[in-house]
Amino acid sequence: MIDKVIPYGRQCITDEDVQAVVETLRSDYLTQGPKITEFEYAFARYVGAKYAVAVNNATAGLHLAVSSLAVKPGDKVIVTPMTFAASANCVRYCGGEVVFCDIDKDTYLMDVVKLRQLLVENPKGTFKGIIPVDFAGYPQNLEELKEIADEYGLWILEDACHAPGGYFVDRSGERQYCGNGRFANAGVFSFHPVKHIATGEGGMVTTNDEELYKKLCLYRTHGITKDPTSLHENHGGWYYEMQQLGFNYRMTDFQAALGISQLSRADAGLARRQEIANRYDEAFQDIQGIKIPYRAGNVYHAFHLYVIQVEDRLGLYNYLRANKILAQVHYVPVHLQPYYRELGNKSGDCPVAEEYYKHCLSLPMYPTLTDEEQQYVIDSVLAFMQ
Numbered sequence: 001m002i003d004k005v006i007p008y009g010r011q012c013i014t015d016e017d018v019q020a021v022v023e024t025l026r027s028d029y030l031t032q033g034p035k036i037t038e039f040e041y042a043f044a045r046y047v048g049a050k051y052a053v054a055v056n057n058a059t060a061g062l063h064l065a066v067s068s069l070a071v072k073p074g075d076k077v078i079v080t081p082m083t084f085a086a087s088a089n090c091v092r093y094c095g096g097e098v099v100f101c102d103i104d105k106d107t108y109l110m111d112v113v114k115l116r117q118l119l120v121e122n123p124k125g126t127f128k129g130i131i132p133v134d135f136a137g138y139p140q141n142l143e144e145l146k147e148i149a150d151e152y153g154l155w156i157l158e159d160a161c162h163a164p165g166g167y168f169v170d171r172s173g174e175r176q177y178c179g180n181g182r183f184a185n186a187g188v189f190s191f192h193p194v195k196h197i198a199t200g201e202g203g204m205v206t207t208n209d210e211e212l213y214k215k216l217c218l219y220r221t222h223g224i225t226k227d228p229t230s231l232h233e234n235h236g237g238w239y240y241e242m243q244q245l246g247f248n249y250r251m252t253d254f255q256a257a258l259g260i261s262q263l264s265r266a267d268a269g270l271a272r273r274q275e276i277a278n279r280y281d282e283a284f285q286d287i288q289g290i291k292i293p294y295r296a297g298n299v300y301h302a303f304h305l306y307v308i309q310v311e312d313r314l315g316l317y318n319y320l321r322a323n324k325i326l327a328q329v330h331y332v333p334v335h336l337q338p339y340y341r342e343l344g345n346k347s348g349d350c351p352v353a354e355e356y357y358k359h360c361l362s363l364p365m366y367p368t369l370t371d372e373e374q375q376y377v378i379d380s381v382l383a384f385m386q
């Protein structure tokens, strides 16, 4: 028996992190200062995107992105049901309509075959955009998705909250990192404590599109600008204009300082997640009744989550909980949430996601999970399965 509870995910805060935050707290800027730009620059480099815009959380980042992509009331946007509700909610904030597209049974990502079906069955122009999610850290193949999107004139907003550092290898053999903006209009990341990089609350929007980048910056700060080149008039140095109905979705400088410090350890964290995943794989691959996560040869899975499928999921969940292991379920399919049912979605709309939901369980997965703790998790799962 272990003495403390083992969660499914948790942050790792070092003395260097604390030092970085304290230094910024004692500096001239608590917000709108130099740490924001430094974090944005470092993060853009990390994922290989041209631009990055720091925001107060990923939900705000998603709203910022769809606002900048000009989603309007009635616009239809295609979203995967196997995600956190925020991936879909952003469309609703703008009055748009969410159309759910079922997932692939192996990757648990939006199924491109079903996506194509959806597009073929409706008149061209029905949909405005697609929001795929790199679920659990598995990178969606956006090269493939972009071909479809281009054919139908759709934008792509990649919800990469689970996958900083994840990549797939494209047809020309190049690594395409999640959120790098090569095939998507924008990507969104979260720095919630259960995610790879923690800033408390926090997020980042990435893009390669300069126009979109300018809009993201404008909407992040009330729609207000002081940029002389874009002002309608200019009354002097103090003068600013509110040109759009924007928001205050800014991150603070002390959070950005924490983000910079965390980012410097991101690769080590990813490597540790791989180690943990490999060890789970080895322990469970030959166990009847456990389905381990699928990994294609051309992807580097970022393993935000390690999801297994079992027949008696409730039984295993309760058993682990009684043994202080807080496994978790990701997710109740979004289309089955009461709010989305109210909008006309129902059981049977996305059968693969619904079947997956009945059996999925996320086991503890975070860089500071010790070998001993992981062994205890493995032994507990195996004890239940016997």
Ligand SMILES: *Cc1c(COP(=O)(O)O)cnc(C)c1O
Binding pocket: 057, 058, 059, 060, 083, 084, 086, 087, 133, 159, 161, 162, 189, 190, 191, 192, 201, 202, 203
């Ligand atoms: C965590 C998460 C979000 C929301 O992130 P916040 O920073 O908490 O707003 C959005 N989408 C996905 C897929 C997530 O996992």
